[in-house]
Amino acid sequence: MRFEGTDSFVATEDLKVAVNAAVALERPLLIKGEPGTGKTVLAQEIAKALNRKLISWHVKSTTKAQQGLYEYDAVSRLRDSQLGDPRVHDIGNYIIRGKLWDAFEAETAPVLLIDEIDKADIEFPNDLLLELDRMEFFVYETRQTIKARQRPIIVITSNNEKELPDAFLRRCFFHYIKFPDRETMQRIVDVHYPGISHLLLHEALTSFFELRELPGLKKRPSTSEFLDWLKLLLAEDIGPELLRERNAARLIPPLHGALLKNEQDVHLFERIAFMARRG
Amino acid sequence: MFLAFFLALRAAGVKASLREFLTLQEAMVQGLAGFDVEHFYYLARATLVKDERFLDKFDAVFAEHFKGALSPQPEAAGEVAPQEIPREWLEKLAEKLLTEEEKAQIQSLGGFEALMETLRQRLEEQKGRHQGGNKWIGTAGTSPFGAYGYNPEGVRIGQEGSRHRRAVKVWDKREFRNLAGDAELGTRNMKIALRRLRRFAREGAAEELDLTGTIRSTARNAGYLDLQMVPERHNAVKLLLLLDIGGSMDEHIHLCEQLFTAASSEFKHLKHLYFHNCPYETLWRDARMRAADVVSTTDVLHTYDHTWKLVIVGDAAMSPYELLSPGGAISSWNQESGQTWLKRILDAYPKAAWINPAQERLWHYTQTTRLIAELMEQRMYGLTLEGLDQAMRRLMH
Numbered sequence: 001m002r003f004e005g006t007d008s009f010v011a012t013e014d015l016k017v018a019v020n021a022a023v024a025l026e027r028p029l030l031i032k033g034e035p036g037t038g039k040t041v042l043a044q045e046i047a048k049a050l051n052r053k054l055i056s057w058h059v060k061s062t063t064k065a066q067q068g069l070y071e072y073d074a075v076s077r078l079r080d081s082q083l084g085d086p087r088v089h090d091i092g093n094y095i096i097r098g099k100l101w102d103a104f105e106a107e108t109a110p111v112l113l114i115d116e117i118d119k120a121d122i123e124f125p126n127d128l129l130l131e132l133d134r135m136e137f138f139v140y141e142t143r144q145t146i147k148a149r150q151r152p153i154i155v156i157t158s159n160n161e162k163e164l165p166d167a168f169l170r171r172c173f174f175h176y177i178k179f180p181d182r183e184t185m186q187r188i189v190d191v192h193y194p195g196i197s198h199l200l201l202h203e204a205l206t207s208f209f210e211l212r213e214l215p216g217l218k219k220r221p222s223t224s225e226f227l228d229w230l231k232l233l234l235a236e237d238i239g240p241e242l243l244r245e246r247n248a249a250r251l252i253p254p255l256h257g258a259l260l261k262n263e264q265d266v267h268l269f270e271r272i273a274f275m276a277r278r279g
Numbered sequence: 280m281f282l283a284f285f286l287a288l289r290a291a292g293v294k295a296s297l298r299e300f301l302t303l304q305e306a307m308v309q310g311l312a313g314f315d316v317e318h319f320y321y322l323a324r325a326t327l328v329k330d331e332r333f334l335d336k337f338d339a340v341f342a343e344h345f346k347g348a349l350s351p352q353p354e355a356a357g358e359v360a361p362q363e364i365p366r367e368w369l370e371k372l373a374e375k376l377l378t379e380e381e382k383a384q385i386q387s388l389g390g391f392e393a394l395m396e397t398l399r400q401r402l403e404e405q406k407g408r409h410q411g412g413n414k415w416i417g418t419a420g421t422s423p424f425g426a427y428g429y430n431p432e433g434v435r436i437g438q439e440g441s442r443h444r445r446a447v448k449v450w451d452k453r454e455f456r457n458l459a460g461d462a463e464l465g466t467r468n469m470k471i472a473l474r475r476l477r478r479f480a481r482e483g484a485a486e487e488l489d490l491t492g493t494i495r496s497t498a499r500n501a502g503y504l505d506l507q508m509v510p511e512r513h514n515a516v517k518l519l520l521l522l523d524i525g526g527s528m529d530e531h532i533h534l535c536e537q538l539f540t541a542a543s544s545e546f547k548h549l550k551h552l553y554f555h556n557c558p559y560e561t562l563w564r565d566a567r568m569r570a571a572d573v574v575s576t577t578d579v580l581h582t583y584d585h586t587w588k589l590v591i592v593g594d595a596a597m598s599p600y601e602l603l604s605p606g607g608a609i610s611s612w613n614q615e616s617g618q619t620w621l622k623r624i625l626d627a628y629p630k631a632a633w634i635n636p637a638q639e640r641l642w643h644y645t646q647t648t649r650l651i652a653e654l655m656e657q658r659m660y661g662l663t664l665e666g667l668d669q670a671m672r673r674l675m676h
Binding site: 013014017018020021022024025027030032074075077078081166169170171172173174175 | 294296298299302305306309311312317318321322324325326328329330331334494495498499501502
């Protein structure tokens with residue numbers, strides 16, 4: 001059972017090696033990379049390719065590690081006790097399972113996605129060390145130990161907002177999704193828009209990579225934005241000739257709103273276009 | 280195995296730990312690298328490198344380390360026929376690379392003699408299969424030979440030449456160069472730099488009421504009030520930023536200014552002031568340096584006390600007079616030398632750092648840069664991720 005990419009996801013060789021190593025050795029896989037390079041999608045695709053269930057845990061700044069294990073809803077128990085509800089005698093009724101618990105108890109080992117782990121408090125990864133290592137945890141309220149039936153495939157994504165602790169990193173495999181080169185990008189487009197005109201794709205790719213190389217750009221457009229842009233070009237039925245017209249007046253590619261999300265970047269382009277017209 | 284490679288990585292500053300090294304061994308034993316150098320490279324990278332800043336270093340070490348092993352040398356391949364490996368040489372090599380446990384393991388495989396014999400047989404076989412004996416023992420862990428087949432001085436691992444050339448490219452491309460910590464700051468890594476500046480300081484023993492905690496523990500307490508306190512979390516960092524403008528470094532200085540301004544929510548206070556080449560008795564509140572915006576340096580020193588941290592950004596390159604003699608300033612007549620003023624400022628702010636956007640290797644060539652670095656007690660850092668990191672660390676402690 002090896003991960004070889006899917007019909008909707010192009011995996012580069014190095015990514016495949018990293019994923020397969022993480023699956024075989026049952027270690028978490030940490031994925032970093034520019035926004036929009038498919039970090040989150042990867043987990044969905046692994047689940048699809050290996051025919052496993054996907055459990056996603058989206059981390060926010062307020063997320064605590066404990067919430068991934070379980071939560072004890074003491075407030076509703078207090079309320080029930082005041083209302084004389086018989087459920088109150090069993091504390092187990094007030095234990096709410098977290099995503100990790102779900103993943104541990106699943107019939108077949110699922111894919112557990114811990115998305116944007118860097119959003120959480122700096123201690124968050126440390127608090128999960130033992131649980132991810134031994135794949136078990138203890139529920140104090142009910143005095144039971146939850147053990148993983150099979151070790152789930154864990155994919156963790158990070159956007160580098162905080163540094164992750166070394167102890168945590170040592171337990172993971174790491175892969176940095178680099179921005180796809182032209183060849184890979186072509187394969188990605190083929191997967192998403194099969195049958196797109198080669199001429200159009202060629203021109204679009206040229207414009208896109210030129211745009212990315214422009215110095216001083218605040219936010220460089222990503223893969224997902226390129227795909228959106230292509231979709232727009234197709235919807236608007238814009239031909240390759242229009243893209244090729246790279247004279248001064250047409251320096252800004254048509255429908256650039258899909259690629260440039262920053263006012264300053266658009267201004268930058270307009271300035272360059274203006275200078276080109278004058279020169 | 281690959282101990283030497285592991286040690287070379289560590290020597291190069293890639294902080295791979297023993298645990299990660301063992302994971303790599305485990306992966307090799309499971310045959311995850313197959314018999315492909317490229318896969319081995321990917322596997323080693325995923326296992327040993329945990330930060331994209333180190334990817335470039337890893338590529339460099341990998342290329343350097345396996346250079347002899349991987350670059351095909353067509354003429355040499357013919358003459359170094361497999362059976363010509365001197366036995367003593369192999370033994371010596373094993374002696375050098377193997378630990379006691381590993382030697383014991385070899386014994387269990389039938390002793391060194393037997394191992395060498397099989398190894399020689401294997402080499403013979405391979406020679407038979409591949410003309411010229413170019414294909415040698417592989418690197419994967421399932422065979423007992425792969426591990427010992429490796430040697431920094433030049434036993435080849437891997438496949439045919441054409442494959443190497445393609446494989447070598449992957450790490451020789453050094454695609455992760457701009458992610459390395461010592462790369463100059465640009466828009467690409469600006470964001471990362473910003474995150475480096477966001478350092479939290481918890482100060483004082485002050486506590487505040489933890490409302491959620493109180494409700495929770497009161498509920499647990501069957502409705503009897505149980506107060507919970509948490510330490511107050513606030514950012515106490517006060518930063519005084521002195522920026523040198525009106526020179527060739529303006530672009531970098533502005534980059535730096537934007538950087539700190541963008542991070543200003545992380546500071547309790549952030550104050551910008553400007554100077555030209557060297558701070559003297561006056562500073563400016565505005566980058567345009569109009570007379571109306573002048574503030575006296577003495578006032579500044581009195582307004583912002585020693586709890587403020589000082590960051591000076593400038594290339595520290597000027598004519599020696601501007602730093603050393605009274606009246607040396609180019610914009611106005613200064614009673615006291617720039618050096619005196621700089622010392623005075625540094626005395627006022629024990630926590631200080633100088634960020635120099637000029638390339639670090641050039642600092643040495645400018646007399647005033649050397650002098651100022653000395654005045655700063657070497658607290659001068661480059662405008663790179665690593666430089667910022669060091670500067671911030673220095674300011675915090």
